[in-house]
Amino acid sequence: MIALVHQLRLEADGVVSVRLTDPDGGPLPPWRPGAHVGIELPTGLIRQYSLCGSPKDLGGYRIAVLRERRSRGGSEYVHSFLRPGQKLRIGQPRNNFPLVDADRHLFIAGGIGITPILPMINQLGRRPWRLAYCGRTSGSLAFQDELSVHNGHSELFTDGNRLSLKKLLAEPRTDTAVYACGPESLLAGVEDAMRDWPTEALHVERFAARPKPARPNHEFEVVCARSDRTLTVPADRTVLEVLQDNGIPVEGACREGICGTCQVRVLGGRPDHRDDILSEAEQQAGDRMFPCVSRCAGPRLTLDV
Numbered sequence: 001m002i003a004l005v006h007q008l009r010l011e012a013d014g015v016v017s018v019r020l021t022d023p024d025g026g027p028l029p030p031w032r033p034g035a036h037v038g039i040e041l042p043t044g045l046i047r048q049y050s051l052c053g054s055p056k057d058l059g060g061y062r063i064a065v066l067r068e069r070r071s072r073g074g075s076e077y078v079h080s081f082l083r084p085g086q087k088l089r090i091g092q093p094r095n096n097f098p099l100v101d102a103d104r105h106l107f108i109a110g111g112i113g114i115t116p117i118l119p120m121i122n123q124l125g126r127r128p129w130r131l132a133y134c135g136r137t138s139g140s141l142a143f144q145d146e147l148s149v150h151n152g153h154s155e156l157f158t159d160g161n162r163l164s165l166k167k168l169l170a171e172p173r174t175d176t177a178v179y180a181c182g183p184e185s186l187l188a189g190v191e192d193a194m195r196d197w198p199t200e201a202l203h204v205e206r207f208a209a210r211p212k213p214a215r216p217n218h219e220f221e222v223v224c225a226r227s228d229r230t231l232t233v234p235a236d237r238t239v240l241e242v243l244q245d246n247g248i249p250v251e252g253a254c255r256e257g258i259c260g261t262c263q264v265r266v267l268g269g270r271p272d273h274r275d276d277i278l279s280e281a282e283q284q285a286g287d288r289m290f291p292c293v294s295r296c297a298g299p300r301l302t303l304d305v
């Protein structure tokens with residue numbers, strides 16, 4: 001789908017928001033809080049951005065992009081070259097971070113990690129929720145004006161007033177869904193502080209792949225049930241590469257196990273999950289996998305492709 005860059009706005013130090021519309025003025029596909037879209041930049045790079053406007057406004061999508069200091073080009077392009085009037089190819093909204101029903105919600109956002117959380121708190125409105133929003137300085141925290149509407153629900157933390165995750169998450173609760181998005185150091189701290197909580201309480205969205213130790217790979221077979229073909233995945237290739245090389249239609253974008261574009265259903269065999277999307281319980285279920293990074297724990301996998 002093609003989208004028009006309608007407007008760019010500086011939202012905080014190093015954060016710019018972009019409003020994308022349909023070039024013919026029509027409605028864009030619907031989405032729910034937590035969703036993101038893949039955006040193909042004119043340089044050919046595809047990057048994912050959480051939708052941070054209102055799901056009721058299908059006249060446009062709002063995304064907000066942080067300028068990454070160690071950019072491979074995506075955020076750098078948005079900040080330095082993207083201008084109103086440009087057209088971009090974007091994907092359908094995809095949601096790996098849906099808002100679940102709970103008596104109470106606790107949101108923990110680090111910097112640009114506020115983007116998927118903003119539509120969630122707007123949807124919850126007056127229901128019981130709290131937001132701990134952290135950044136180095138107050139000037140780096142985007143959308144403070146929009147958050148101030150929800151008086152008393154949010155607290156801002158900066159280097160001069162640091163958030164204590166141990167204190168915030170000291171008491172495990174069965175009535176609270178915790179949503180966290182932000183840099184790896186924050187997410188690792190949340191996971192650590194919630195070791196005694198029910199596992200299903202925590203919902204995390206990662207914007208970058210978690211650093212992982214290298215694991216040995218072995219060769220295995222993939223049975224493509226719908227295409228009626230059996231392919232061999234060598235130790236040095238990914239399942240996605242082998243599927244695509246053999247004309248099996250599976251899309252890929254990040255190729256790092258963080259965006260969800262390549263998801264396939266598993267019909268047989270035990271996947272060796274290496275993504276940063278599925279929770280432990282979802283990995284145990286073993287009914288879907290991300291073939292850009294995940295492999296097979298045994299000799300054969302059967303996929304619905």
Ligand SMILES: Cc1cc2nc3c(=O)[nH]c(=O)nc-3n(C[C@H](O)[C@H](O)[C@H](O)COP(=O)(O)OP(=O)(O)OC[C@H]3O[C@@H](n4cnc5c(N)ncnc54)[C@H](O)[C@@H]3O)c2cc1C
Binds near residue numbers: 070073
């Ligand atoms: C579901 C989802 C939603 C997202 N939503 C947002 C959003 O709302 N706003 C936003 O600003 N960003 C968001 N992102 C991140 C975004 O897609 C881009 O990754 C980001 O803009 C940086 O792109 P880049 O090309 O500038 O930097 P990249 O080069 O992609 O670098 C990004 C980070 O990864 C590290 N890195 C660099 N090279 C590698 C490598 N080879 N392997 C692993 N890590 C590396 C860098 O140190 C840097 O910190 C989201 C990502 C996902 C998956």
Ligand code: FES
Binds near residue numbers: 253255256292
């Ligand atoms: S391509 Fe992004 S998760 Fe596989």
